[in-house]
Amino acid sequence: MPQQDKFVATTREERYDARQIEQKWFDRWQSDPSLYAAEANSAKPKFYVLEMLPYPSGALHMGHVRNYAIGDALARYMWMNGYNVLHPMGWDSFGLPAENAAIKNNTPPKEWTLANIASMKKQMKRLGFAYDWSREVTTCLPEYYRWNQWFFLKMYEQGLAYRKKSKVNWCPQCCTVLANEQVVNGNCWRHEDTPVEQRELEQWFLRITKYADELLRDLEKLEGWPEKVRTMQRNWIGRSEGALVDFDLGGTVGPAGSTITVFTTRIDTIYGATSLQLAPEHPIVKDMTGRDADLRSKVDQLIAEQRKAKEVGDIGAIEKHGVFTGRYAKNPFTGETVPVWVANYILTDYGTGAIMSVPAHDERDYEFARKYGLEIRLVILPQSSDPEETMAEPQLPFTTMDGFLVNSGEFSGINCADAIHKMAAFAEAKGFGKATVTFRLKDWGVSRQRYWGTPIPMVFCEKDGIVPVAEKDLPVILPDRVNVTLTGGSPLLSVPEFLNTTCPKCGGPARRETDTMDTFVDSSWYFYRYADARNEKAPFDSKTIAYWFGDEGIDQYIGGVEHAILHLIYSRFWTKFMRDMGLVKNDEPVKRLFTQGMVIKDGAKMSKNRGNVVSPDEMVARYGADAARLYSLFAAPPDRDLDWQDTGIEGIQRFLGRVYRFFVRNAQPEDPEWLQPVPSELSADARAIQRKLHLTIKRVGDDFKGRWHFNTCISAIMELLNEVYGAEESKDRIPVSLIAEVQRNIVLLLAPMAPYLAHELWEMIGEEGNLLKAAWPKYDAALAALDEIEIPVQVNGKLRSRIIVPAGSAEDLIRERALADEKVKTAIAGKQIVKVIVVPSKLVNIVVR
Numbered sequence: 001m002p003q004q005d006k007f008v009a010t011t012r013e014e015r016y017d018a019r020q021i022e023q024k025w026f027d028r029w030q031s032d033p034s035l036y037a038a039e040a041n042s043a044k045p046k047f048y049v050l051e052m053l054p055y056p057s058g059a060l061h062m063g064h065v066r067n068y069a070i071g072d073a074l075a076r077y078m079w080m081n082g083y084n085v086l087h088p089m090g091w092d093s094f095g096l097p098a099e100n101a102a103i104k105n106n107t108p109p110k111e112w113t114l115a116n117i118a119s120m121k122k123q124m125k126r127l128g129f130a131y132d133w134s135r136e137v138t139t140c141l142p143e144y145y146r147w148n149q150w151f152f153l154k155m156y157e158q159g160l161a162y163r164k165k166s167k168v169n170w171c172p173q174c175c176t177v178l179a180n181e182q183v184v185n186g187n188c189w190r191h192e193d194t195p196v197e198q199r200e201l202e203q204w205f206l207r208i209t210k211y212a213d214e215l216l217r218d219l220e221k222l223e224g225w226p227e228k229v230r231t232m233q234r235n236w237i238g239r240s241e242g243a244l245v246d247f248d249l250g251g252t253v254g255p256a257g258s259t260i261t262v263f264t265t266r267i268d269t270i271y272g273a274t275s276l277q278l279a280p281e282h283p284i285v286k287d288m289t290g291r292d293a294d295l296r297s298k299v300d301q302l303i304a305e306q307r308k309a310k311e312v313g314d315i316g317a318i319e320k321h322g323v324f325t326g327r328y329a330k331n332p333f334t335g336e337t338v339p340v341w342v343a344n345y346i347l348t349d350y351g352t353g354a355i356m357s358v359p360a361h362d363e364r365d366y367e368f369a370r371k372y373g374l375e376i377r378l379v380i381l382p383q384s385s386d387p388e389e390t391m392a393e394p395q396l397p398f399t400t401m402d403g404f405l406v407n408s409g410e411f412s413g414i415n416c417a418d419a420i421h422k423m424a425a426f427a428e429a430k431g432f433g434k435a436t437v438t439f440r441l442k443d444w445g446v447s448r449q450r451y452w453g454t455p456i457p458m459v460f461c462e463k464d465g466i467v468p469v470a471e472k473d474l475p476v477i478l479p480d481r482v483n484v485t486l487t488g489g490s491p492l493l494s495v496p497e498f499l500n501t502t503c504p505k506c507g508g509p510a511r512r513e514t515d516t517m518d519t520f521v522d523s524s525w526y527f528y529r530y531a532d533a534r535n536e537k538a539p540f541d542s543k544t545i546a547y548w549f550g551d552e553g554i555d556q557y558i559g560g561v562e563h564a565i566l567h568l569i570y571s572r573f574w575t576k577f578m579r580d581m582g583l584v585k586n587d588e589p590v591k592r593l594f595t596q597g598m599v600i601k602d603g604a605k606m607s608k609n610r611g612n613v614v615s616p617d618e619m620v621a622r623y624g625a626d627a628a629r630l631y632s633l634f635a636a637p638p639d640r641d642l643d644w645q646d647t648g649i650e651g652i653q654r655f656l657g658r659v660y661r662f663f664v665r666n667a668q669p670e671d672p673e674w675l676q677p678v679p680s681e682l683s684a685d686a687r688a689i690q691r692k693l694h695l696t697i698k699r700v701g702d703d704f705k706g707r708w709h710f711n712t713c714i715s716a717i718m719e720l721l722n723e724v725y726g727a728e729e730s731k732d733r734i735p736v737s738l739i740a741e742v743q744r745n746i747v748l749l750l751a752p753m754a755p756y757l758a759h760e761l762w763e764m765i766g767e768e769g770n771l772l773k774a775a776w777p778k779y780d781a782a783l784a785a786l787d788e789i790e791i792p793v794q795v796n797g798k799l800r801s802r803i804i805v806p807a808g809s810a811e812d813l814i815r816e817r818a819l820a821d822e823k824v825k826t827a828i829a830g831k832q833i834v835k836v837i838v839v840p841s842k843l844v845n846i847v848v849r
């Protein structure tokens, strides 16, 4: 029988036809809707893996594909490891783009959104992502958003939802209010070039600040989160310890009273306070400017400067201006009076909106005092080990804590840290101050003057004021036919059948709240709903949550780092609120968080304007879903940005083709030897393959458990394939049972990352069980170890020693080891080596003279 040509197929087509293979498996998978369903009442350990749900913009982009390919690989890996896996998907489907599309295309937002969901879902299915669609959550449907309303009522009952008039961030492009978290460098998070304006409106707020301390403290528990995300949250919460001190104005100016309470983190410097600085919008400033038109106009100027600085984003860099009010206030520590100024660099929402100015010991105060000729008084001297040196005056401003107090009455001589505690305690005992903690975190403004969001379930009655909608009347349905415009008021104002209602309390005529909720409310708790998505009686059943969330929350959450603040802080708050309601037991929603890098092209973010957008549909059509997925895992470590290369995905497709062709030639499940155990005695070539196989199993498993450097796992599988390709030449020396084992394992290792091809090959090697739940291969340390052999070493034909070398060692290494052996060295000492004969794996003979 002639030697079989490697490149000619015998019974099967050797060409890897991704389209045909993927279509076959796609059809099979679609016919089994429960394929990826999590098991109810399972005795298996649970694993909840979740990718952040997308906004249904109409089409997936490569960033989505990468995010989902990572999560899907992990879900499949966990199934193969015997876990009961929950892997759901849904749609964050309220939000402004639907309204913009409605205006542009004259399509109702709901229609537009549901059509987009349908097409994106189709894309996800085609990409082979293993989602349990029976749990799909669509946040814009009443079956979901009724629970937003229910939670809102619960928060209102507990005083966690409240209404107040306040300065709010307003995006003139979105025509709506933004939360502080949605203002990025002074601009709108959706409109990077649009400065955010400040407006005064009555708004609904959620009291996230009630949990400020706990949100900060529990970051310590989140060891499975990237440190950068924890740092970002820590900074956002911005806890600072300090003291409040009352300065008396010596008489009322107006309704805001006669006391100015300052917040300071350095009460130890209070003897050096030579003025007070108020924020231009501090209530007492309003009183002071009441009858003083000149002062009013100067303050208005400061307000304008401050707004402008806020709009460009950096209040710290503002050119500092101020105006003296003509008033004085008494420093309760010294008893002296200091001038009261208004300054453009003091913000109303930091501390109390009033500070004491200590020019000698603060950069900004120093700059301000120099400009306006205010007194600069030294009250802290640097600490020094040399007592002579301590009297030396420091360069001003001297701002460190590494010093002690001077010119500070009874507190002189005390070091700064001690003085801070003593002086705050003193102020408290005397009744003019106290130690306190402030946070940068503010309450979450959730009112939006938009149509496409959850209606806030509140009504306004002339007689009863604000009245919550009764729970039994939920959901308050968002009306369908609404004329959406971006005019500034809520579009719901123009829908009389929505607007006009009756008061739940007195039955009289009332008006509904027409603002809708911030869409970040929707995503604050959606992942709980997945666990019990069809519950009509409650947002979810607590027992079911206890199973899936355990004590520590979602086992693995995967998404973009752009959600480090907004979504991830709101959802932590929501979890703590639900825990306090007794609905959940876990303190935190997410045990482990992974933030993947972006997908870029030609070094830049993909965008239509740049023309560098890669379409997932096109990639699937050209190379197949497996290649698109595998390339997005292979091209870069998942936490880094991935620079998309067309040649890269082509290379991956060629690799898949190579795998396929190897199986076409070597899958022989009908061979009687196919299922036999691999013999323990193997030729060196066969043993090398066996060893490589186990090393690969270890590498891939380690990476799933560890750092998720799938790029290196995939390289390892490629190397294994190269090794077995090389062995095809010497097939007679490789037992069929080993070739079978290699193939079985390659399928198992590829199954989480390239599921279509893996399923096809699984069938090709005669396996009938469900690959999705086939056991993950076991790594055998003994088989992965290098074998060692003993080789006798002769000198002039006489046995002198034995050396131990790795099996299959090259001649050079054996020669080197033999000559380095102590006994051999003694035997050849002082003689000339004529020749070294190495018979690999057998013998070394050194000929000397």
Ligand SMILES: [Zn+2]
Binding pocket: 171, 172, 173, 174, 175, 188, 189, 190, 191, 194
């Ligand atoms: Zn905007």
Ligand SMILES: [Zn+2]
Binding pocket: 461, 462, 463, 464, 465, 467, 503, 504, 505, 506, 507, 508
């Ligand atoms: Zn009423």
